Amino acid sequence: MVTLDDIRAAKDRIxxxxxxxxxKPSASLSRQAGVPVWLKCEHQQITGSFKLRGASNAVARxxxxxxxxxxxxxxxxxxxxxxxxxxxxxxxxxxSRLVPQNKLDAIADLGAEARVIGASxxxxxxxxxxxxxEEGFALIPPFDHADVIAGQGTLGLEILTQIPDAAxxxxxxxxxxxxxGVAAAVRALRPDIGIIGISMERGAAMAASLDAGQPVEVEExxxxxxxLGGGIGLKNHLTFPMVRDLVDEVILLTEAEIAxxxxxxxxxDGEMVEGAAAVGAGAVIAEKLTAKGPxxxxxxxxxxxxxxxxxxxxxxx
Ligand SMILES: *Cc1c(COP(=O)(O)O)cnc(C)c1O
Numbered sequence: 429m430v431t432l433d434d435i436r437a438a439k440d441r442i443x444x445x446x447x448x449x450x451x452k453p454s455a456s457l458s459r460q461a462g463v464p465v466w467l468k469c470e471h472q473q474i475t476g477s478f479k480l481r482g483a484s485n486a487v488a489r490x491x492x493x494x495x496x497x498x499x500x501x502x503x504x505x506x507x508x509x510x511x512x513x514x515x516x517x518x519x520x521x522x523x524s525r526l527v528p529q530n531k532l533d534a535i536a537d538l539g540a541e542a543r544v545i546g547a548s549x550x551x552x553x554x555x556x557x558x559x560x561x562e563e564g565f566a567l568i569p570p571f572d573h574a575d576v577i578a579g580q581g582t583l584g585l586e587i588l589t590q591i592p593d594a595a596x597x598x599x600x601x602x603x604x605x606x607x608x609g610v611a612a613a614v615r616a617l618r619p620d621i622g623i624i625g626i627s628m629e630r631g632a633a634m635a636a637s638l639d640a641g642q643p644v645e646v647e648e649x650x651x652x653x654x655x656l657g658g659g660i661g662l663k664n665h666l667t668f669p670m671v672r673d674l675v676d677e678v679i680l681l682t683e684a685e686i687a688x689x690x691x692x693x694x695x696x697d698g699e700m701v702e703g704a705a706a707v708g709a710g711a712v713i714a715e716k717l718t719a720k721g722p723x724x725x726x727x728x729x730x731x732x733x734x735x736x737x738x739x740x741x742x743x744x745x
Contacts, residue, residue: 429612429670430574430577431616442485445511446473447472449473454725457697460715461712466594468590469699471727475503475506475510477730483507486575496568497568499549499552500552502534504571505542506531506534506538519539520540521542526654527654529733530732549657549659571608572667588613593722595722598707600653604667605667607667607674612670624677626708628656629680632680651703653706655702655703656703656707681707681711685713686706687745689713699727700730
């Protein structure tokens, strides 16, 4: 398991490679929740998501390699491409056909090769495995890796410094690297803090796995929260047990509830976020998420097609 010491070491290692992101209160969400609601604006991280924390930590710990590779629904690939370029090594990002074009373009803009392969995250992952086996690449997975989890955990340290009286953290949940890292950090320092994971109803692999008591596969479906898609891996060895032990509750949202979160964060708070990052707001608006003290919503990413975002804000989807 990943410890507070691992996360503190990661914080020192990635200092200067990642941004300390701002936080701000949300008046409308505070009114709806009946407690102070804080937005942790991690969508303003370099590359547009928190994934740069884990990728930077993992790359900083590599020895000599031919390059780095991963399979990713987008933000991890983008973060890894950026982190690799910072260290002058090639990156090949293997993605499935479900990944939206704006995310592929962003990977290419970062100087990496985006290799589109297969109809699912798992098929794209096979190509990354081949590069690792046959071509001397280091495979950096998006969540089930100790250095990645420790890097994401630095966000938890930052939240406790900025909002020391936080009572509950609402954390977007997919493979669980973000939740595992953040929860490991904050629970070590504040054992009483509430940890809520939030996913979409359409294809929530971690929620289904927690229900089953072991990692299971779910059908991948299109969702507004596309960064929360994909499986957790049947051989998951770190994030499944960590999330199982650290999470208090997992909340699932409909597509309409996610859209409402995107819309209100834009209209009332002036923040343009992707679906995955809007689930905390969506859960408050839907009255699925309550807290007895200050509630922190992690806005985890900004990578949404701007015209899609505009259509959602206009109420067209
Ligand atoms: C990856 C991602 C998540 C989920 O993180 P996991 O570590 O897979 O649980 C949430 N939001 C955004 C924007 C992401 O890119």
